[in-house]
Every structure is written in structure tokens, then in C-alpha cells.
Amino acid sequence: MELIIAKFGGTSIGDGKKIKKAAQSVVNEYMKGKKIVVVVSAINKTTDEFLKIIEDSLGSNVSDKQMAEILSMGEMTSVRVMSSVIESLGVKSEYIDPYNELWPVQTNNNILDAELDIEESETKSQEILKLLHQGVIPVLCGFLGKDSDGEITTLGRGGSDITAFFLGHCLNADEVIIVTDVNGVMSTDPNKIQDAKKLDKISVEEMRDLATHGAQVLHPHALKYKDPLINAKIINYKNGDLSEDGTEIVGPFEGEMMKTTILYPEPISVVAIVGKGMLKKTGILSRLTTTLAENDINIFGISAGQNSVTTFVNKKYSMEAYHLLHDMVVDCGELSSLSLGKEIAMLTLESPDFIETPGIISDITDPLRDNNINIVEISSSQTAVVVFVEWEDGKKAYELLKEIL
Ligand SMILES: Nc1ncnc2c1ncn2[C@@H]1O[C@H](COP(=O)(O)OP(=O)(O)O)[C@@H](O)[C@H]1O
Numbered sequence: 001m002e003l004i005i006a007k008f009g010g011t012s013i014g015d016g017k018k019i020k021k022a023a024q025s026v027v028n029e030y031m032k033g034k035k036i037v038v039v040v041s042a043i044n045k046t047t048d049e050f051l052k053i054i055e056d057s058l059g060s061n062v063s064d065k066q067m068a069e070i071l072s073m074g075e076m077t078s079v080r081v082m083s084s085v086i087e088s089l090g091v092k093s094e095y096i097d098p099y100n101e102l103w104p105v106q107t108n109n110n111i112l113d114a115e116l117d118i119e120e121s122e123t124k125s126q127e128i129l130k131l132l133h134q135g136v137i138p139v140l141c142g143f144l145g146k147d148s149d150g151e152i153t154t155l156g157r158g159g160s161d162i163t164a165f166f167l168g169h170c171l172n173a174d175e176v177i178i179v180t181d182v183n184g185v186m187s188t189d190p191n192k193i194q195d196a197k198k199l200d201k202i203s204v205e206e207m208r209d210l211a212t213h214g215a216q217v218l219h220p221h222a223l224k225y226k227d228p229l230i231n232a233k234i235i236n237y238k239n240g241d242l243s244e245d246g247t248e249i250v251g252p253f254e255g256e257m258m259k260t261t262i263l264y265p266e267p268i269s270v271v272a273i274v275g276k277g278m279l280k281k282t283g284i285l286s287r288l289t290t291t292l293a294e295n296d297i298n299i300f301g302i303s304a305g306q307n308s309v310t311t312f313v314n315k316k317y318s319m320e321a322y323h324l325l326h327d328m329v330v331d332c333g334e335l336s337s338l339s340l341g342k343e344i345a346m347l348t349l350e351s352p353d354f355i356e357t358p359g360i361i362s363d364i365t366d367p368l369r370d371n372n373i374n375i376v377e378i379s380s381s382q383t384a385v386v387v388f389v390e391w392e393d394g395k396k397a398y399e400l401l402k403e404i405l
């Protein structure tokens with residue numbers, strides 16, 4: 001029998017009518033013969049309101065334990081309301097909060113930004129399966145955890161998405177459905193640009209990058225627990241239909257939990273262009289990229305400083321790029337000179353954990369330094385680090401860096 005996890009964000013259970021619509025949508029799926037686990041956030045902006053009350057009444061005079069206990073009341077309330085409304089619609093339901101002996105989400109004791117204890121939670125989750133077999137709809141608090149001392153912890157703001165995907169993993173669910181206040185993942189935040197378009201599909205890798213750059217439609221850490229075989233989608237609460245399409249999140253496609261180290265198999269060349277104060281001049285980068293694009297030359301990386309821009313291209317096309325960019329420099333008048341460097345190797349390290357790993361750059365650079373490997377250039381984002389080294393050091397660097405992930 002199909003098992004789904006349905007997570008309702010604060011806005012989708014923002015008032016009594018919305019809660020009733022949400023509960024009805026759950027019951028409708030149950031009536032189709034599906035097993036369903038419900039995860040709820042705090043009603044509407046309750047967590048923000050609690051934070052304001054704490055700020056105004058206690059300032060900084062509040063312990064992490066007190067903070068977690070106060071904030072937890074948001075989800076403690078919403079599970080009780082949701083479960084009662086489901087029961088009022090004629091289906092057995094049980095709310096499960098961290099004080100309940102069936103509570104599955106175990107964490108470490110980093111109270112306000114707790115990390116999941118995966119093994120312990122996997123074991124505890126099996127109790128939830130028993131409830132499902134009895135035909136009960138369990139309703140669990142999102143965002144909350146419990147540490148080994150039995151204290152309440154929280155998974156950080158927006159953490160209910162983590163709860164949903166993590167339970168999906170622990171219970172080996174068929175699908176995780178995130179119910180929110182937009183039609184799915186859009187071409188941008190629809191509250192900022194109104195004619196944003198809905199995407200039918202997005203990959204885990206793209207969604208993770210979008211989320212780490214601030215699109216709060218999904219918590220960036222939630223996708224760490226998205227197993228490739230578990231379907232996932234983001235839908236709007238407005239239609240009250242958990243079967244609607246929304247945006248499907250597909251993947252991850254390669255590598256365990258998307259951690260990879262790749263050595264690009266061909267040599268890369270660097271073309272460096274200098275020009276005084278070039279970043280203050282408009283259109284230089286666009287001219288450079290257009291010149292190469294019009295000649296079908298792919299750019300692997302680009303880094304810009306006050307007086308220079310370095311561009312990384314496949315060595316095969318480097319002479320052509322060099323000549324094209326030389327013509328551009330001479331023609332432009334605002335640039336001085338350019339040089340073509342020797343061949344280098346490009347290594348890309350990707351991991352969703354980078355965002356929360358202090359010192360990751362030194363973890364990467366230390367072994368290279370210890371082995372006398374010079375870094376020609378390095379660039380980093382929240383989930384990827386790209387390192388350029390001399391071509392002859394490429395393989396050795398790859399062996400060292402693949403140990404890091
Ligand atoms: N690319 C995007 N697509 C859809 N929504 C986005 C995007 N970027 C940002 N958002 C915002 O994410 C919000 C939904 O997240 P959130 O407010 O945390 O919902 P919930 O309370 O359901 O968890 C939307 O209201 C929208 O403003």
C-alpha cells in the first residue's frame with residue numbers, strides 16, 4: 001500500500017478554514033487506500049510571534065532550553081488541532097509530539113540547531129509503521145526533535161521540511177508532499193516578480209542550490225534525506241488536493257547523497273586580461289563572454305578582480321580564444337593586455353554539507369599544500385568548490401581531494 005508523507009507549512013494551515021481544507025485533503029487520500037503521515041509546522045506566523053514575545057520580554061536573557069520549549073508550543077498546538085480535525089472527519093488520528101513515547105526524531109543536544117541522530121531515529125520510526133497498519137493517521141510536529149536527555153530540540157528555522165524528508169527516508173515512503181502557499185517551485189519568488197512561471201520539474205541538485213541561495217520554498221538541508229526512489233513534489237494548499245501535480249523534485253541522480261569529486265579529464269587553459277579599474281567599466285564581462293559564445297567556446301570558470309579578469313577554457317580552444325580576446329582587447333580601448341597561461345587541471349568538489357562545514361576550504365587546501373601542490377585558482381559556492389592546479393598535479397590532487405568527502 002502506498003505511503004505518503006504530507007507536510008503542511010505554516011501558511012497552508014494559517015486559520016481554521018485552511019486547517020479543515022488540509023485535513024480533508026489528507027482524509028481524501030486515506031480514502032483512496034493510501035497510508036499517510038502528516039507533518040505540520042506551527043500555525044501561520046506563530047514561531048515569528050513567539051520570537052518577538054521572547055525578544056520583547058526576555059531579550060537575551062533566555063536559555064536555549066527555554067527558547068526551544070517556548071517555540072515548540074507552535075507545533076505542539078498545530079498537531080493537536082490537525083489531529084482533532086481529521087478525527088472530526090471520521091478517521092482515526094493520533095498526534096505525536098516529542099513527549100509521546102512514539103516520537104521518532106532523535107537529535108544531538110545542539111538545542112536550537114540540532115543535528116539528526118539518523119540510526120536512532122530510523123529505529124524509533126518503526127513504531128509509526130505500527131500505527132499506520134492500524135489505520136491511524138499519525139500527525140507529527142515538524143521542526144522539533146528530542147535529544148538523548150529527553151529535552152526538546154529544534155532543527156532550525158524552516159526545519160519542518162527536514163522533518164518531512166527525513167521521515168520519508170526513515171519510513172521508506174513512496175512520496176513526500178510539501179504543501180505551501182505557492183503553486184510549486186517557480187522561475188523566481190512569485191511574491192517578488194508576479195509573472196513568475198511554475199516549473200513542472202526541478203532536480204534535487206538545482207533545488208538544493210536555489211534553496212541555499214535563499215529561496216525559502218524548501219529548506220536546503222531537507223534534500224539531504226531525499227532518496228532517489230522516493231517521489232517528491234511541492235504543491236499549493238489552495239486546491240485542497242494532494243494529488244495535484246505542482247512541481248516534482250527529481251533525483252538525486254549520481255553519487256551517494258550528491259557528494260562528488262571530479263577531475264575534468266582534459267587540460268584547461270587560463271586567459272588573463274588586464275586593464276586598469278576594469279570592474280568599474282560597464283559591459284566588459286559581457287563583451288568577453290559574448291565573444292567566446294559567438295564562437296562556440298565554453299567558459300569553465302571566470303574570476304574578476306579590480307584590474308584583471310581570468311577566464312578558463314578547454315585547452316583545445318585556447319589559441320582561438322586567445323586570438324579572439326586579443327582582438328577584443330585592442331578594439332576595446334579600455335583594456336591593456338592579455339596573456340595565455342599554461343595548461344591546468346580542474347577539480348570540482350560538490351557536497352550539500354559544505355554549507356554547514358566550517359573550515360572546508362582549509363580542509364581542501366591543507367593536503368594540497370602538504371604535498372607541494374600549487375593552487376592556481378580556487379572558487380567556492382555554498383555547495384561546490386572548484387580548484388585549479390598545474391596539469392601535472394591533477395591526478396595527485398584528485399587522489400588527495402577525494403578523501404575529503
Ligand atoms: N523560486 C521560488 N518558487 C516558489 N516560491 C518561492 C521561490 N523563492 C522563494 N519563494 C517563497 O517561498 C515561500 C514559501 O515558503 P515558506 O513561506 O517557508 O512556506 P511554508 O510556510 O509553507 O513553509 C513562498 O511564499 C515564496 O514567497
Ligand SMILES: N[C@@H](CC(=O)OP(=O)(O)O)C(=O)O
Pocket residue numbers: 008009010011041042047048074142143156157158159160161
Ligand atoms: N515553525 C517553524 C518551522 C517551519 O518549518 O515552518 P514553515 O514550514 O512554516 O516554514 C518556523 O517557522 O521556522
